[in-house]
Amino acid sequence: MLKVDITDFGYTEKTVLKNLDFTVEKGKHISILGESGCGKSTLLKIIYGLLHVENGTVFWNDIELLGPNFNLVPGEPFIKYLAQDFDLMPYISVADNIGKHLSRRFMRQREERINELLEVVDMTAFADVHVKLLSGGQKQRVALARAIAKEPELLLLDEPFSHIDNFRRNALRRNLYAYLKKENITCITATHDSEEALSFSDEIKMMREGQFIQTATPEALFENPKNAYVASFFGDVNTLELDGEKHLIMPHQLEVSESETGLKATVIKSYFKGSYYLVEAEAQGQKIYFNTVDDLDKDTFVYLKLKL
Numbered sequence: 664m665l666k667v668d669i670t671d672f673g674y675t676e677k678t679v680l681k682n683l684d685f686t687v688e689k690g691k692h693i694s695i696l697g698e699s700g701c702g703k704s705t706l707l708k709i710i711y712g713l714l715h716v717e718n719g720t721v722f723w724n725d726i727e728l729l730g731p732n733f734n735l736v737p738g739e740p741f742i743k744y745l746a747q748d749f750d751l752m753p754y755i756s757v758a759d760n761i762g763k764h765l766s767r768r769f770m771r772q773r774e775e776r777i778n779e780l781l782e783v784v785d786m787t788a789f790a791d792v793h794v795k796l797l798s799g800g801q802k803q804r805v806a807l808a809r810a811i812a813k814e815p816e817l818l819l820l821d822e823p824f825s826h827i828d829n830f831r832r833n834a835l836r837r838n839l840y841a842y843l844k845k846e847n848i849t850c851i852t853a854t855h856d857s858e859e860a861l862s863f864s865d866e867i868k869m870m871r872e873g874q875f876i877q878t879a880t881p882e883a884l885f886e887n888p889k890n891a892y893v894a895s896f897f898g899d900v901n902t903l904e905l906d907g908e909k910h911l912i913m914p915h916q917l918e919v920s921e922s923e924t925g926l927k928a929t930v931i932k933s934y935f936k937g938s939y940y941l942v943e944a945e946a947q948g949q950k951i952y953f954n955t956v957d958d959l960d961k962d963t964f965v966y967l968k969l970k971l
């Protein structure tokens with residue numbers, strides 16, 4: 664189990680992280696979701712041991728992770744940290760880049776293990792290609808394979824799919840997180856991609872300005888965001904006054920009423936989203952967003968009600 668307790672941390676006098684006190688059970692997958700600059704990478708670097716925290720502790724089971732002021736070589740051997748600027752060796756092949764990071768117990772079945780890892784990241788066809796000839800997304804996939812090659816107990820991923828095209832991203836995420844679950848590897852992923860956090864985490868920690876503002880399962884966070892900021896990560900959000908109280912309502916929670924009852928709205932524009940339309944409308948002088956199956960024309964009147 665990972666146990667982090669950071670009272671505060673800053674690179675300069677400015678506080679970057681504050682009051683982070685949490686645990687992650689073995690084998691669990693946690694997403695740290697937050698906007699750029701909120702402190703996600705800083706937290707991962709502290710856990711891995713790249714930054715010294717004066718006011719705080721990090722434990723892996725009973726071992727205190729002491730950080731760079733106590734370790735000559737920063738980073739713990741049982742943790743792997745995949746930074747945003749993955750550094751691979753450009754003049755050797757994909758297979759050799761991975762092979763150099765295998766744990767000792769795989770030395771005998773070196774080739775088999777490399778093939779298994781190449782499959783996880785769907786790079787089998789590139790095994791013999793020099794890394795310098797790969798695209799950014801392909802390099803990121805090699806870096807992912809290299810990060811899991813040593814069978815870490817804890818894997819820290821910083822925006823791990825940022826360079827990978829949509830076409831591959833979903834299959835790759837499914838493969839990788841299924842592999843990590845199978846191997847019971849604990850994983851913390853820093854991301855600003857809410858879709859990724861929703862589909863592939865046991866728990867999401869929503870970070871804002873260095874603090875966690877809500878921690879919940881993906882389902883609970885999506886259905887009951889604490890405030891408009893959290894809700895805005897999952898799409899356009901409506902703040903509606905109902906019975907004298909303000910409520911956060913997501914577009915998918917509204918539907919067009921068959922009868923002329925409910926909140927009257929005038930359509931401004933419909934946006935095609937693939938399997939539905941997101942409609943921007945105006946009601947009582949406010950913008951309101953809802954989803955429909957049909958494309959609604961500008962200036963159409965609709966009555967909206969809450970979906971049961």
Ligand SMILES: Nc1ncnc2c1ncn2[C@@H]1O[C@H](COP(=O)(O)OP(=O)(O)OP(=O)(O)O)[C@@H](O)[C@H]1O
Binds near residue numbers: 853
């Ligand atoms: N080496 C550094 N020295 C000084 N300030 C830094 C340093 N690294 C990061 N910061 C600052 O700390 C804050 C948090 O940065 P951090 O990289 O942790 O954010 P992040 O949430 O990971 O952002 P992103 O999603 O863009 O990677 C930012 O205000 C950043 O400017």
